[in-house]
Amino acid sequence: MAEELTRAEVDALPGTTLLEFGAAWCPICQAARPLIEDFVRSAAGLRHVRIEDGKGKPLGRSFRVKLWPTLIVMRDGRELGRAVRPSNASDLRDLLRS
Helix, strand or coil, X not given: CCXXXXXXXXXXXXXXXXXXXXCCCCHHHHHHHHHHXXXXXXXXXXXXXXXXXXXXXXXXXXXXXXXXXEEEEEECCEEEEEEECCCCCHHHHHHHCC
16 A cells, blocks of 8 residues: 545545555455455446555545545545445445445
8 A cells, every 4th residue: 555645636536436545564454455356346447546544644534534444435526435344245335336
């Protein structure tokens, strides 16, 4: 995870974007990785942005992220939905239906 974006940059992204907040060392994030990758592969046209989150990281705080991984789907700067600590495909499938 290496993306360092500002909230204004995220809000300006066109189309549909999946923001994945987490930390490379987080075991829960590591366990969710295959599930998230399958979801991204199945969603045509979805931009996936992995964001290293943690203390002092303003982007995560602006979205009120408290647990990892937190997945937020945005479309043209508007939040459509989020999943916190997804553990199965049903936790993710409704994120793109809005």
